[in-house]
Each structure stands twice: as C-alpha cells, then as structure tokens.
Amino acid sequence: MFAEERQALIVDLVASSNRVTVSDLATRFDITPETVRRDLDTLESSRQLRRVHGGAVSFDRQSMAELSLEERQTQHSDEKQRIAAAALALIPASQTGSILLDAGTSTELLADLLVDWAPAAPADELLVITNAVPIATKLAANPAIQIYILGGRVRGLTRAVVGPSTIAQLDALRPDIAFVGANGVHAEFGFSTPDAIESAVKTAIVRSARRVVALADSSKLDKETLIRFAALGDIDVLITDALPSNELAAALAAADVEVVIA
Template identity: 55%
Template sequence: MYATERHERIARAIARDGRVSVAELSREFGVTAETIRRDLDQLEQQGRLRRVHGGAVGAGSTTLAETSLLERLPQRSDEKDRIAKAAVRFVPGSFRGSLLLDAGSTTSRLADLLATWQPAASDATIDVSTNSLHIASTLHGSPHLRLRILGGAVRGITGAAVGPATVRQLSELRPDIAFIGTNGVSVEFGLSTPDEAEAAAKAAMVRAARRVIVLADSTKLQSEALVRFADLADIDTLITDTSPQADLAAALAAADVEVVLA
C-alpha cells in the first residue's frame, strides 16, 4: 500500500472515530510503528490531525475544544440513543429514589426517555435534580417526576448552571444515582472537561451521589480535556457504544468500574 493511500485511510478513520492509535494502524496496514508515526507526522504538518500520546486525534481536537449543546445534540445520535436506552434500564418502574442528571447531549437523550417514565405503581414518583436548563425543560410537567433545578451562573455554550452556588447545593444532596457526561475518559487523566467551573460542578456531583454512572460515546474514550473532575476509581459504571481499548479496559477493570456496551 502506498503512503498516500494510508494517509487517506487514516484521515477517514479519524473523521469516523475521532482518534487513531499507532499500534492499531500498524497491525491494520502491516507496517512498522515507526512508519505509522512518520505518516502521522506528515498528516499533522498538513493540518489534517493532531498528534497525541500513542496516536492522533482530529486537527480541531484540543483540551479546550468545546462545541455548543445545540451543535452536539444531533451528532452521533444513534450511539447516544443506544447509550440512553441502556442508562434508563437503571431506572426501572420499580425504582423509588432520587436521580441527578448532569448537563450534556447524551444525558439529554436520557432525559427524553425519563420524561415518559412510568412507575410500577401509578401514584409513585421519583426525584430528579439537574443543573441543565435543557433537561429541566424536557422534564418539566412529567407526572411521575419531582423536578429540582440547581441554580448558579448559566454557561451559554452548554446551558449548565455552574459556580459556587451550584457546588454548594450539590453538597447538600445525596442522590441515589448520578448520570454524568464527560468530554474525556483516559487511563492517565481519568474524566475531564474543558471548563474549570463545569468541572467543579461535575466533581461535586460525583462526590454527592451514592452511585455514579458515566455516559460517554466512543469518541470520548482515551480523550483528555483540560480539567480533570474525577478519577476512574470514583465512578461505578461506564456506558458506552464500543468496547474500550485494551489499556483503558484494563484500567477500568482495575478500578472496579462496570462497563456496559450499548
């Protein structure tokens, strides 16, 4: 295979998956790791990707990269729908307790399902807290949900309430399950997000909940954003759409994190 053909296939893989690894490309193309590294270097010089430890990500992917909620909602919709359907199984009709929903596009898909949640007993309700304006709007009026909106300064890009007031309110809650979104899940850095204030709110959610379930599509796996808000050992379950890479899978297992494939 010519180098130009490898380059095009690498570029397509990044566009599709968000990330490539040197080891996987070396096996796929039957060339040495050093050859793949040269390929990635050339593609980076052309502005088509960005080198990271062990591989490469899209050229626009940086630790501060963040798109708006409205932009993210329609992206990878099939994967997010599957993740949301797997997540709602943790809230069966027999569930009696409290939930905490983090702001995000995948948690918003879960909120769509919770809006029509039906209890086993017709007069039963569950308590749902969120710092997301979008999720609060989705859940408002649902007959079997008691909705609590966390206050704070609202970030326009995500529609999430953040800041000291939000963190203080979270410190006074002990929800049974927190469903958390993330921009990155990695072996070395744990869970991360680009914004410091949003990271503080997420960290407070993780501390508050009895059980922490992270919803992350496969583009978030082995990615890192600027600010860490939790270690792998701080979470109980990861719901994603593709099996994590071997090193991440091993780290999750060592941290006793249940991985659910949607």
C-alpha cells in the same frame, strides 16, 4: 522516500488512528527520532496535526475544543439513544428515589425517555435533580416526577447551570444515582471535559451521589480533554455503545468500573 512523501503518510496515519508516536514512526520509516520530530514540527506549522508529548494528534483532538449543545445533538444520535435506553433501565419505578442528571446530550435523551415515566404504585416517587435547563423544562411536563433544578449561572454554550452556588447545593445533596456525561474517557487521565467551570460541577456531582453512572458514546473513548473531573475509580458504571480498547478496558476493570454496552 522524500520528506514530503513521508510527511503525507504521517498525516494519513494521524487521520486514521488519531495519534502517532515518535518511536513508532521512527521504526516504520527507518529514520531517527530527530528526523521524525522535524517532520512533526513541519506538519504542525502547516496545521496538519498537533504535537503532544511523545508524538502527535489530529487537530480535532485539541483539549479545549467544545461544540455547542445544538451541534452535539446531531452527532452520534443513534448511539446516544441506545445509551439513554440502557441508562433508563437503571432507574427504579417501584420505590421512592432520587436521581441527578448532568447537563449533556446523552442525559437529555435520557430525560426524553423519562417524560413518560410512571411509578409502579401510587406511593412511589421519583425526584430528578439537574443542572440542565433543557432537562428541567422537558421533565416539568410529567406530573409524576418532582423536579429540582440547581441554581447558579447558566452557561449559554451548554445550557448548564454552573458556579460556586451550584457546587454548594450539590455538596448538600445525596442522590441515589447520578448520570454524568464526559468529553473524554482515558485509561490514565480518567473522565474529562474542556471547561473548568463545568468540570468543577461534574466533580461535585460525582462526589455527591451514592452511585455514579457515566454516559459516553464510543467517540469519547481513549480521548483526553483539558480537565479531569473524575478518576476511573470514581465511577461505578460506564454506559457506551462499543467495546473499549484493550488498554482502556483493562484500566476500567482494574478500577472496578462496570461497563455496559448499549
């Protein structure tokens, strides 16, 4: 097999599985690891994949890649709707309670469902704390819900309120449940996001709540982005739309994370 043919097959493998390893490629093509590394170097130089430790990944898995809120709202919308509905089922209507909604598309869909929330009895109340400007705006339309929006700097790309003052406010709060989004959920790396400032806020959200529920559609599973904001064991429940891979499922079970498939 010519090198060009082999490299074309490697590109196809990366496209289908998102990641390849040097050892697997060496076995598949019956070549030395050194030859595989030369192939990967050639393909990276032509921007057909990206080298990582032990192998390569597709370019769409760059650790700092981040879409805008508007772009993310058009992706996996059906799956996110199901995830939001499953998250809504965790919010009580029959007692006074507080929840915290992180900025993100899945949490914003949860907020859409909460616009119609009503208490089971007149004395029951729900306080929603959020660092998301769109979520606070939507929920302000429901007089049955008290809204507390965290202060700080608004990050234009995601409409999230971030910064040291946001973290300081979170450190003084203890909500019953926090719903947090993630860009990546990985067996070894945990829950991650591309931006350092938002990661710090997410870490504070996870630290603040009595119970933490992560909302992540299946496109985020087995993915790593730049910055870890929580280990698997820091999360109580993961709501997603498909069964995790065997490796991730085992890691979640070992960390005592309940997995809800929406």
